[in-house]
Amino acid sequence: MRAERTVALALSASIAASIGLVIVYVLGGEAQLEGVLLGLSLGGLGVGVTAWAIKLLPARTETEEREELASSDAEEAAAEEDIGGPIEAMSRRKALARLLVGAGGTLLGALAIPALSLGPRPGDSLFRTLWTPGARVVDRDGAPLRPTDLVLESVTTVFPEGEAGSPDSQTLLIKVDPDLLNLPDGRAGWAPDGCVGYSKICTHAGCPVGLYRAESHQLLCPCHQSTFDVLDGAVPSFGPADRPLPQLPLAVDDEGYLIAQGDFPEPVGPGFWNVTTGGGKLMQRHRTVHH
């Protein structure tokens, strides 16, 4: 009797909630109420059905014997003979059999080739960005920048002029005290007035290196916490990144605006198998670094 009342109550609650669901929908909908009412209508029905099964349909425990899964040895042998026999007979014509396998394989290969249409060949695209010698440095809105416009310890995401927003050319422009800079050899004159430019794409897994800790002069990638020392040429000092962020050689043009001397000297972004050795000629062709 109590079980019947439970089932009846649960099923009635379900009906009421379902009606409520329709009303909420008609009145304009509301996500929380819809979730709760749907939960109640499903839940009421679920409780009703389950309680009915457990309390009102008591089933006897029964025992079922397991039959042998495997067929008899004789049957297995017969199947082997039926299926394998003709194959064996076919493979006795050795030349033809090889030709058949060859034809099938060649067809499969030919059919797989169109998969190459899925993407272009990488070519030199991983080795270059849109930075060119003399390209003005602009911010997201396309406005050119002068060193005097920048506040000390400020970070700006910059692009080559006319290419604002270009994903692989995104560069962090940081203005630091020039006396603190300790850049690697050969980079004298790359940071006019203490304006250093580093690729914003992490050399680990390609996230934008979005965080700057001014007090320690470190760039931090929020994805996997790779940390780069800005004063020392963005060499990694913590986290999984192993290569420094490539530095963009900067200069100032006649009107006092920041320009690039050329493209990054190394590929930007996450590594790949020939990141250090590939594109040798390419890299030189694109880089005309003049001091």
Next chain:
Amino acid sequence: MLRWIDKRLGVAHWARKGLRKIFPDHWSFLLGEIALFCFVILLLTGIFLTLFYRPDAQPVIYNGPYEPLRGQEVSAAYESVMRLSFEVRAGLVMRQIHHWAALVFVGSIVVHMLRVFFTGAFRKPRELNWLVGIGLLLLAMGMGFTGYSLPDDLLSGTGLRIAYSVLLSVPFVGPHLAFLIFGGEFPTEGIISRLFVMHVMLLPALIIGLITAHLLILWRQKHTQFKGPGRTERNVVGKPFWPQQLMKSVGLLLLTGAVLAFMGGLIQINPVWAYGPFDPATVSAPSQPDWYIGWLEGALRLFPPFDLTILGVTVPSPFIPGIILPGVAFGVMAAWPFIEARLTGDSAEHHLLDDPRDTPFRLAVGVAGTLFFVLLTVAGGNDVLAIMFNLSVNQITNVLRLAVFLVPALGGLIAYRIATELRDSRINPLGPDEGVSLKRNSSGGFG
């Protein structure tokens, strides 16, 4: 009605046999069912979402009711998700139920798999179904990842770019592979529609195929059962499928749906409006993937900065944690039934389940493996932990780099020790009460 069908198909015999099929009763046998029911709910809610979603990366100006983004350029895909969330009636609750169901789907598969592992249900003759199950887990993770990326928001874009970088790291073929899959250098316009096709067609078709195989094999081989009175390797003891078991399963389907509906209505998930649209030059911090990808994220975070270069060929540091580690992990999982059979020299059929404590070695391996994944997942949130406990990320990372090996080793040893002691003591804390029962007699003593 039944007669009408039988006159044409002659199925009465099989129907009776099928409906009398015996289901052994144990709560842990419901875990796989919950996974199946989550999938049903995913299909139903997913069909609804598909009717509103646009797999299109074309930029449009957002003009909807969500004030902070008005006038901003977003992709058509993102805009359609925004419209679904704010303007389509019942759209948001459907989206949230779908996302919660995906998380619970993978979760119930994992817990089901742990049950199968620790009780030895994968042993002969069920190795094939174990492999089908591994395939289902992989497909479920693929479903989750492709679906998570569809809204084209800032967080999912971050996941995609990490996936691209991991592909790029494969020696020799990495750049070609990444360009083929993404259709060029990241970020590409085509990736959204590709993910969409995977998510709504290819992967669900494969999952439905494998679920069918999983259930057919289970039906053919019959269920396993725990040891108990009257239960042998040669029989199955339990309740018949019709009507009680079937009704209980329908009840479980409805209750699973109820829990997911409550969650979808009351617990916010993936608020893409708060993340904002994808922008290649921006990333949010902290950013975490959905839970089942967390272990890969953690592995990427813990791996030391080591771009191995041999003869001019670089192996970038994401390659080992991003490709080798999951390859080995899933390889070992898939091969485990065969590894264990080789180690124990056991080639007999098993239909009675093990009590985990009776197999200390398997228990230790399972505990260690589980802890390894748990710690990697914890590492995937090292920045969140740093904020929570006010520690530096560097300290936490260094501790976890050690802990990811030490804790599983220690946990495995402890599990092994406890299991052997329990087995030798013959006390079974989980089994039926077999202790001596004492009764107080009238004079205060025990008799």
